[in-house]
Amino acid sequence: MSPRRSVADTLETRQRILERSLAIASAEGLEGLTIGRLADELGMSKAGLLGHFGTKEGLQLAVVDEAAAVFSREVPERVKQAPSGLRHLRAVCEAWVSYLEREVLPGGCFFTAATTEFDGRDGRVRDALAGMNALWRRDLRIHIRRAMSFGELPGDTDVDQLIYEIVGIMLALNHFLQLEHDAAAPARARKAIRRLLGG
Amino acid sequence: MSPRRSVADTLETRQRILERSLAIASAEGLEGLTIGRLADELGMSKAGLLGHFGTKEGLQLAVVDEAAAVFSREVPERVKQAPSGLRHLRAVCEAWVSYLEREVLPGGCFFTAATTEFDGRDGRVRDALAGMNALWRRDLRIHIRRAMSFGELPGDTDVDQLIYEIVGIMLALNHFLQLEHDAAAPARARKAIRRLLGG
DNA sequence: CCTACCGATCGGTAGG
DNA sequence: CCTACCGATCGGTAGG
Numbered sequence: 001m002s003p004r005r006s007v008a009d010t011l012e013t014r015q016r017i018l019e020r021s022l023a024i025a026s027a028e029g030l031e032g033l034t035i036g037r038l039a040d041e042l043g044m045s046k047a048g049l050l051g052h053f054g055t056k057e058g059l060q061l062a063v064v065d066e067a068a069a070v071f072s073r074e075v076p077e078r079v080k081q082a083p084s085g086l087r088h089l090r091a092v093c094e095a096w097v098s099y100l101e102r103e104v105l106p107g108g109c110f111f112t113a114a115t116t117e118f119d120g121r122d123g124r125v126r127d128a129l130a131g132m133n134a135l136w137r138r139d140l141r142i143h144i145r146r147a148m149s150f151g152e153l154p155g156d157t158d159v160d161q162l163i164y165e166i167v168g169i170m171l172a173l174n175h176f177l178q179l180e181h182d183a184a185a186p187a188r189a190r191k192a193i194r195r196l197l198g199g
Numbered sequence: 200m201s202p203r204r205s206v207a208d209t210l211e212t213r214q215r216i217l218e219r220s221l222a223i224a225s226a227e228g229l230e231g232l233t234i235g236r237l238a239d240e241l242g243m244s245k246a247g248l249l250g251h252f253g254t255k256e257g258l259q260l261a262v263v264d265e266a267a268a269v270f271s272r273e274v275p276e277r278v279k280q281a282p283s284g285l286r287h288l289r290a291v292c293e294a295w296v297s298y299l300e301r302e303v304l305p306g307g308c309f310f311t312a313a314t315t316e317f318d319g320r321d322g323r324v325r326d327a328l329a330g331m332n333a334l335w336r337r338d339l340r341i342h343i344r345r346a347m348s349f350g351e352l353p354g355d356t357d358v359d360q361l362i363y364e365i366v367g368i369m370l371a372l373n374h375f376l377q378l379e380h381d382a383a384a385p386a387r388a389r390k391a392i393r394r395l396l397g398g
Numbered sequence: 399c400c401t402a403c404c405g406a407t408c409g410g411t412a413g414g
Numbered sequence: 415c416c417t418a419c420c421g422a423t424c425g426g427t428a429g430g
Contacts, residue, residue, distance in 0.1 A: 184359070
């Protein structure tokens with residue numbers, strides 16, 4: 001009476017689906033990710049695929065989680081060892097630029113694409129994306145506050161203004177890389193970050 | 200033998216279609232703009248609608264042109280009378296911020312949404328979008344160069360760096376307005392522009 | 399500008 | 415995990 005597929009196999013299949021989904025969604029959007037095409041590319045049936053997620057919205061929410069895991073692995077976890085304060089903030093920004101520069105996902109930053117796609121709608125996917133963005137800004141805020149408390153940034157630094165400008169630099173980096181294939185864009189991003197944070 | 204509808208009527212219908220299309224596309228994307236839904240909202244048949252543009256791609260290209268016309272009317276044409284040089288550049292940026300702040304289109308900046316949607320594809324729509332972006336950067340470049348020649352900006356100003364940073368500020372403005380409904384975002388955009396251009 | 403229609407694909411379900 | 419199927423919608427065409 002042993003099951004035909006072990007729990008490990010099931011999780012592995014689920015992971016395969018998510019990796020393929022994330023690549024498609026970063027390039028063609030979360031709505032352009034269709035069950036039929038995805039099943040086709042993975043050599044499985046639509047019903048078999050949907051069994052893992054229930055509905056398309058369930059799949060989309062799982063892809064958002066997977067994207068957050070990839071970003072977390074590529075950016076904050078890479079600089080965990082950096083000393084606290086301004087140096088940590090600089091290391092985070094450099095890892096962020098490097099992540100976009102290396103084009104880890106074929107369509108560039110998944111969150112930029114998905115956020116722009118869903119910001120005019122409502123529902124659970126939009127809420128999940130807004131939540132991820134808020135969490136990430138919270139991380140940035142912590143690093144900025146710490147740098148201020150260490151006297152590495154001026155005491156009257158406008159924290160939300162600094163976050164706004166850093167986000168703008170990264171959005172522009174994604175824009176110039178994806179639309180213009182501008183190889184000079186990462187250097188511009190680094191120069192802009194340096195003007196804000198020194199180094 | 201007079202035609203049932205005059206040329207003027209035909210152009211008016213075409214304009215009605217484009218205005219509705221632009222509103223839908225700014226909120227739901229150029230691909231989310233479907234012929235059936237559009238025809239339904241306008242109370243006409245799909246065939247009648249498609250007659251004006253031939254194919255969906257023809258419609259999308261016409262919407263890109265219409266978006267450029269709206270942007271042109273709302274930003275550069277509003278500041279035509281501003282004196283040449285740095286004051287003109289500042290006026291352009293202020294009109295640009297104001298355009299996004301007033302949410303002229305329901306989904307925010309059409310070009311941000313459409314560019315992000317199409318940057319991973321190829322074809323005539325993507326090329327048209329890239330061309331519009333290039334034209335607009337050319338305008339900005341002219342104003343920056345003029346301000347430099349007047350001695351209003353340093354002679355060693357990195358022109359492409361400045362364009363990069365201005366674009367980033369506007370992308371961030373659209374992001375914080377659309378996703379976060381952050382009413383403080385326009386003030387942050389203005390502060391960031393002031394830091395770059397003085398005033 | 400319309401009606402009537404085409405093949406293809408969408409997300410999803412029944413039943414195993 | 416599969417086959418077989420559902421109603422709805424997609425872009426587009428024929429013919430008027």
